[in-house]
Amino acid sequence: xxxxxxxxxxxxxxxxxxxxxxxxxxxxxxxxxxxxxxxxxxxxxxxxxxxxxxxxxxxxxxxxxxxxxxxxxxxxxxxxxxxxxxxxxxxxxxxxxxxxxxxxxxxxxxxxxxxxxxxxxxxxxxxxxxxxxxxxxxxxxxxxxxxxxxxxxxxxxxxxxxxxxxxxxxxxxxxxxxxxxxxxxxxxxxxxxxxxxxxxxxxxxxxxxxxxxxxxxxxxxxxxxxxxxxxxxxxxxxxxxxxxxxxxxxxxxxxxxxxxxxxxxxxxxxxxxxxxxxxxxxxxxxxxxxxxxxxxxxxxxxxxxxxxxxxxxxxxxxxxxxxxxxxxxxxxxxxxxxxxxxxxxxxxxxxxxxxxxxxxxxxxxxxxxxxxxxxxxxxxxxxxxxxxxxxxxxxxxxxxxxxxxxxxxxxxxxxxxxxxxxxxxxxxxxxxxxxxxxxxx
Numbered sequence: 001x002x003x004x005x006x007x008x009x010x011x012x013x014x015x016x017x018x019x020x021x022x023x024x025x026x027x028x029x030x031x032x033x034x035x036x037x038x039x040x041x042x043x044x045x046x047x048x049x050x051x052x053x054x055x056x057x058x059x060x061x062x063x064x065x066x067x068x069x070x071x072x073x074x075x076x077x078x079x080x081x082x083x084x085x086x087x088x089x090x091x092x093x094x095x096x097x098x099x100x101x102x103x104x105x106x107x108x109x110x111x112x113x114x115x116x117x118x119x120x121x122x123x124x125x126x127x128x129x130x131x132x133x134x135x136x137x138x139x140x141x142x143x144x145x146x147x148x149x150x151x152x153x154x155x156x157x158x159x160x161x162x163x164x165x166x167x168x169x170x171x172x173x174x175x176x177x178x179x180x181x182x183x184x185x186x187x188x189x190x191x192x193x194x195x196x197x198x199x200x201x202x203x204x205x206x207x208x209x210x211x212x213x214x215x216x217x218x219x220x221x222x223x224x225x226x227x228x229x230x231x232x233x234x235x236x237x238x239x240x241x242x243x244x245x246x247x248x249x250x251x252x253x254x255x256x257x258x259x260x261x262x263x264x265x266x267x268x269x270x271x272x273x274x275x276x277x278x279x280x281x282x283x284x285x286x287x288x289x290x291x292x293x294x295x296x297x298x299x300x301x302x303x304x305x306x307x308x309x310x311x312x313x314x315x316x317x318x319x320x321x322x323x324x325x326x327x328x329x330x331x332x333x334x335x336x337x338x339x340x341x342x343x344x345x346x347x348x349x350x351x352x353x354x355x356x357x358x359x360x361x362x363x364x365x366x367x368x369x370x371x372x373x374x375x376x377x378x379x380x381x382x383x384x385x386x387x388x389x390x391x392x393x394x395x396x397x398x399x400x401x402x403x404x405x406x407x408x409x410x411x412x413x414x415x416x417x418x419x420x421x422x423x424x425x426x427x428x429x430x431x432x433x434x435x436x437x438x439x440x441x
Contacts, residue, residue, distance in 0.1 A: 006195030014201030019045035021151030039130030039153025056189030059137035067091035075179030214305035221339035242393035244355040261346040272391040287311040304336030
């Protein structure tokens with residue numbers, strides 16, 4: 001597996017329907033088709049891309065060569081395409097191949113689509129994966145852009161273990177398709193330039209089911225007794241604030257700092273994804289919205305539900321000064337590691353134009369956890385909670401400034417991804433399994 005071809009490899013969180021596989025063309029047999037709905041675990045939308053410089057073949061000629069014999073570019077020792085049905089030397093919809101791979105996971109596939117510059121395969125029963133894959137060639141400046149794009153889930157729990165947790169199948173797959181691209185370049189008579197890009201978008205299909213389940217749960221504390229949620233009774237109470245770019249005195253300005261902060265708060269964009277990530281139905285109204293929070297701690301991942309209990313927009317008077325305040329609060333649900341409430345607010349002082357982002361929270365460790373969880377929370381829980389709150393203040397300031405200066409879109413998304421308290425763990429699934437095991441006990 002030693003290679004000198006540079007990789008540009010990234011993995012991000014995806015979403016539906018953006019990362020859903022394309023619909024199967026009409027007339028394609030679904031007999032034995034093993035699609036993503038039949039799989040297990042997350043859906044991975046992956047694209048391997050390469051630029052072939054100064055090829056002797058055109059994109060159409062290259063596609064025709066591979067359609068006639070897809071095994072021509074298969075890396076020896078890693079994979080082989082063996083035709084199981086259909087005429088040799090050509091590819092038609094309905095043809096079937098056995099993809100023989102290193103290890104005990106040969107995979108049957110069927111041709112679902114053939115064009116002048118591409119072909120699409122779908123997985124069949126007994127394949128290690130459940131999904132489809134497209135090979136395509138496009139004429140580009142001084143060469144050909146060739147890509148392999150797939151939408152797939154593991155076929156079963158064993159495959160998911162090999163792919164995600166032990167990562168063995170994932171690395172074999174990566175080397176198989178990157179080697180395939182290198183051989184495609186040789187067939188085209190050109191050379192790879194710029195390396196190979198591998199872009200992965202992961203979609204956790206279980207999130208929707210989890211959010212639906214959480215809607216049936218209530219708070220894990222009594223909100224009506226908020227007067228008792230004080231330090232004297234073992235509760236943490238936090239009141240924090242961060243100055244945001246000011247405005248002119250008077251009501252909030254259209255497109256100004258107060259309105260931008262309000263927009264960021266609606267989407268929970270102030271949350272640091274290296275510590276907390278949220279999943280919810282964006283079509284559900286903010287008030288009453290149920291959210292699944294993923295709490296991250298050095299590779300460990302814990303899940304807990306919260307519900308937005310109120311949304312408010314009002315003018316308040318403090319020490320003779322009036323302020324316009326917009327905010328919302330959520331409460332922890334049964335099964336959460338903690339119990340309590342957090343209020344997120346944006347204030348504008350009408351006399352000075354000063355704008356502030358404020359957090360008011362009261363919290364306490366939830367009861368009924370196992371000894372390891374209680375011990376871990378006692379050691380690290382409060383520290384992580386404060387790290388999240390202080391990171392939120394910094395993010396809110398930076399994101400508001402970016403949105404005011406450059407607007408939304410890509411600059412804001414890039415800022416949100418880069419501004420984290422710690423490096424995000426993209427390979428912490430094995431720790432997540434451990435956390436789930438400990439939590440159950």
